[in-house]
Amino acid sequence: MSCAVSPLLAIDDLRDLRDLRGLSRRPSRAARALHVALALTLGLAACSEHRASRPTQSTTPEPGARERRAASQAVPAAGSRNAYGHALANLPLERWPEVRAGKALFSTSWVPRGHGDRERAERGPASLVREGLGPRFNATSCHGCHFKDGRGQPPRDPLRPARDRGQDEPTGAAPVLLRLGLIGPGGELLPEPTYGGQLQDRALRGLRPEGVLAWNLRLVVGQFADGTPFVLRAPVPRVDAPARGPLHPETRLSLRQPPSLIGLGLLEAVPAQALEALADPQDADGDGISGRVHWVRDPDTGLRVPGRFGWKASQPSLRLQNATALREDLGVTTSVFPDPPCAPGDADCLAVDAASGPELTDLELLQLTRYTRLLMPPAPRSGPLAELARGEAAFTALGCARCHHPRLRTGAGADLPELDEQELEPYSDLLLHDMGPQLADDRPDGDASGREWRTAPLWGLGLLHVVSGEVRLLHDGRAHSAQEAILWHGGEAQAARDAFLRASGADRAALLTFLDSL
């Protein structure tokens, strides 16, 4: 993987600069030149710099001081790297073995066929190793992309030697994957003819990886109403060294980072009607915000159901989401997706895969899915109360809460009683919103357009840097702080973003403190 800050892109930014400034007149030439220089310098500096670890926030937890808390939530050891990985606080005893079994599958390292014994010998007597990786894949375990149930890779112990075993070892870079596609005659999404719907940038030995995922950084410069400048960077993905010839020239690329996995079972249990009630597809109330449910077909039942998972809410259930991840990201087949992850016509790939029957049993898929359904969202943490109240007020006043809906409630009669009638505070409506051209990937997905994204839940936001070691926000991980994420908002959220630009420094700071407490 590589990054490059090209001066050309910086010049391109003049357009972005204008867009983002919106509030003041076009900048003078001198100011523009300064911005370009600033952007380049910052870009370079950023490129040669690695993260410095952020001190963990030390606020005294004050249980009960904030927000009513659902039975399913408790305060996990605040500031712990494990903060996303606890089971629901109302988990019944009999579910614990299933959670552990699911966690084991989540942590399992998949290895090539015939390598299991050697790997176990190398990794240790209790290592979780299974054969069936690939032939094409992006990573070797769920854990490898959702480390500690967040969005990152396991950090390497600085004391420990890197295992250097070639192409089936991770690069050490933050995990992302690249979705591919073409727009069909009816506007529908078609897989890229040679490489399919997702670039698998790793492959078993003897098979060339489909290509190298790389990107350029696009810089965007702007300033707050009070004159404070800012620089934003966004990756523009590309595929280097494509193994089987160039990609179709019209290919749409969509870079995705892994979302955090907290509270997903609760989100899955929110009734469809509750989501529909939040939707306003025609913007009947005229507030400029027109969220809509992403209706998708549930292949299990054939029914039209709300999509809830993935950055475009294209997956209706965790079971399907997980079965898709198994096949597309790891190359592990299930009864849901029994075919190996080989693009049509990829004979080399098909020749390598000798699997007969699903590599993960239905029971195991159930356990894995239970695990992803039963992770507890960390409860909000306390802090300076006046500041938090001011931040929460700003969150509402700026219009954030219109999409980042603070509270939802699960329905009755869930198959797992611990998910029944729970109050949750996800700060999401699970609806699709047009987020404007800056965030667009121009790759429609199901019913979601190239500009639409699911409102990202904000619970656990303040613990992300602890759990994942860094903060990467938005679908492609371009934002390195909540502030950057807000500054990228456009489309239906343009008014909220502009209000944020106009807000006083104190209100902005309070808002960020509030977000950090979630």
Add this chain to the structure above:
Amino acid sequence: MQPTSLVRLAPRLAPPAARRPLAASRLGSRALARSLGLALGLGLALAALAACHDELAPDQEPAHPERPAQLAAPRCVAHQGLTHCALGAATLTPSRDGASLWVGGLGDAQRDGVAILLPEVTRFAQTGDVLGPAGSSLLARSMSDGVATSSLVAQSRRGVVELSATFTGASAPLDYQARLYHLGARVGTLQLGQGASLPIVDPNEGEDFDADGDSDFHIDPAGACIWGVALRGRAAVRLPDGRTVKVDRVELAEQVSVRGSYPYLTFDRIDYLSSMGAFTLRAETTR
């Protein structure tokens, strides 16, 4: 006479002539790159891009982790087939026959000690003399994926060694259990609150009591973390009702509450940190 006390009195060895530890040298070059990047400015922008290559994006780890050649960090040695790395000011000296590893330079139980890098295991056991004389303390901790998952503290005072443990599986602080054994039989079970400790004493109330023993750590099938200390020589526990019972093994065990718990499966590192000057590790087994 215990051979260990001899070792404790041995003079601190000079630290091995050292290459800088990996982490430090990486930091150095990083800082250099940063200042260079800033100083170069626009004119050199393109030249600097070369340095940028192979890095995914800012804020991310380098695409190529260190090569194995660099790994022979001088502060790590092999003992019992496992890599042991010095922490803080500690120095490591393996015996010539490979039977023992002397860990010296131990002044601060928050900092100085040895990290034992393990494969993925559910059990680790060690024989040696990690419990120190009066006035010293030991901090043992288990790690998984770079996160400390539980710890054992042994605080040695005149006539008593106080053992305590912390566990992180629960989402809220929980009591833990002290299980007392003598000659293979459970002779008592105590409930300890967070921060409470278990006093190990001389059954004859001797003031010169110097507990010593082997230690182990494991994760049981329900996911509870358990520290064990096998005590050599005379040892007893003073119960809350004032009685003392003879013990030769104690276990400090996490109680999995299930509710809001974190499902630990394996661990991959054990650290022993101590202020006792030096200790010796001998046999080590994993499972």
